[in-house]
Structure formats: structure tokens, C-alpha cells
Amino acid sequence: xxxxxxAQTEISVVEKEDVTLDCVYETRDTTYYLFWYKQPPSxxxxxxxxxxxxxxQNEISGRYSWNFQKSTSSFNFTITASQVVDSxxxxxALSEKGxxxxxxxxxxxxxxxxLQVTL
Amino acid sequence: xxxxxxxxxxLVTQMGNDKSIKxxxxxxxxxxxxxxxxxxxxxxxMFSYNNKELIINETVPNRFSPKSPDKAHLNLHINSLELGDSxxxxxASSQDLxxxxxxxxxxxxxxxxx
Numbered sequence: 001x002x003x004x005x006x007a008q009t010e011i012s013v014v015e016k017e018d019v020t021l022d023c024v025y026e027t028r029d030t031t032y033y034l035f036w037y038k039q040p041p042s043x044x045x046x047x048x049x050x051x052x053x054x055x056x057q058n059e060i061s062g063r064y065s066w067n068f069q070k071s072t073s074s075f076n077f078t079i080t081a082s083q084v085v086d087s088x089x090x091x092x093a094l095s096e097k098g099x100x101x102x103x104x105x106x107x108x109x110x111x112x113x114x115l116q117v118t119l
Numbered sequence: 120x121x122x123x124x125x126x127x128x129x130l131v132t133q134m135g136n137d138k139s140i141k142x143x144x145x146x147x148x149x150x151x152x153x154x155x156x157x158x159x160x161x162x163x164x165m166f167s168y169n170n171k172e173l174i175i176n177e178t179v180p181n182r183f184s185p186k187s188p189d190k191a192h193l194n195l196h197i198n199s200l201e202l203g204d205s206x207x208x209x210x211a212s213s214q215d216l217x218x219x220x221x222x223x224x225x226x227x228x229x230x231x232x233x
Contacts, residue, residue: 033218045224095218105218109162
């Protein structure tokens, strides 16, 4: 079963529009962590945010904001007043305890949402 | 200063060859990882090492053999390359293997098997 679902494969918006990228996750752990990463056309993976399962406060960082709702197992990401530089693939990821001997955590990525922002 | 570096950035080779990708991190982290990103951008963990010890092996074929000479380095050797191995391989590191740690990724190595 897919643990992290990003149902939007691709989104196109015009600059200055607001856009929300959806992320739904599935886990049996009570303690887990959620992440968003950005992969611009240049290919590197850039960390954006981490949220732990006990902290449901929404977070805002400039034009970026995140809405974490445990009741719906969602961790959505909104970009306000989008810009061309926001064009990238955005990945949501879930970190939960793996099955290894040390209980090491494992990061599971969603399939990504490609955001295209045009002028 | 590059935090996580990989070499080479591009690798083009023939089926059946053996190749290696090197990864180094200068962050002082204990844990390192290899991920594979396929042509559809799907990212999947392959291995993780903590202080040179193998922690996670995600049912990767035996042709893939990671080696960690010290905790700052995690190399990936691939034997008998197949067409399906074509992908971008990312190395990453984190402070330790606990889940709250963000992972820092290298720039990726694009492997093309002809």
C-alpha cells in the first residue's frame, strides 16, 4: 500500500496565483515525521520543512505555508503568489521507524507533483 | 563548501559493465543513504549505513554493493549493469538514523546504460 500519496501529478499556474500541493500519508506509528522537498529543474533535492506528528501547528515561511491535519492524514503545502522560480517537482515524504534491528527510520517519498509556473 | 558530493555527475556505460559511484559528506553525519530516482521521478531508498554499518537494504539486487570505508563516505558499486539500472542515483546523509533528522542530498549521478 502506498504510504505517501501525492495525487496531483502536474499543476500549471500563472505567476502570482496561489497553489496548494496535496499530500496524504498512511502510517501505524504514533511518532512520525513529515517532510517536503523541492527538486528544481537543475535536479538537486532541497529540504523545505519537517513536521513531527505531535505538532499540528500550521507553519508559514515567506510565501510558503504548510497545513498538517492528523484527522485526515494530510500535510498540504501552499505557495502564495507563485513565481516562475517555484517551478519544480515537489515531494512529500514520511519518516517512520523501519524494521531494521536498530529501529532505524526510513524516508518514504510520494511520487511528486510537478509545478509549472508561467508568466 | 559542498555538504554532500557525488562523483561522477554523469555516467554512460554499456550493459554488462561494472561501475562505481562515490559519495562523500563533510557534515560530520553518522548516517548515509543511497536512493534511486527512476525516469518517472519516483525516489526510493536503496541502502542506509550508520557509522559504516549497513542498516537498511531495500531488496536491492545483489549486483549493487555499497561500501562505507568510513562514516564520511558511502560508495556504490554496480556489477553487470542492466538497462533497467538507468536512473539518477542520489546519495544523502543525516545526523543519525532517527526519523526527525532531515536528509541532505548530493547533486545526483545520472547513470545511462546503453
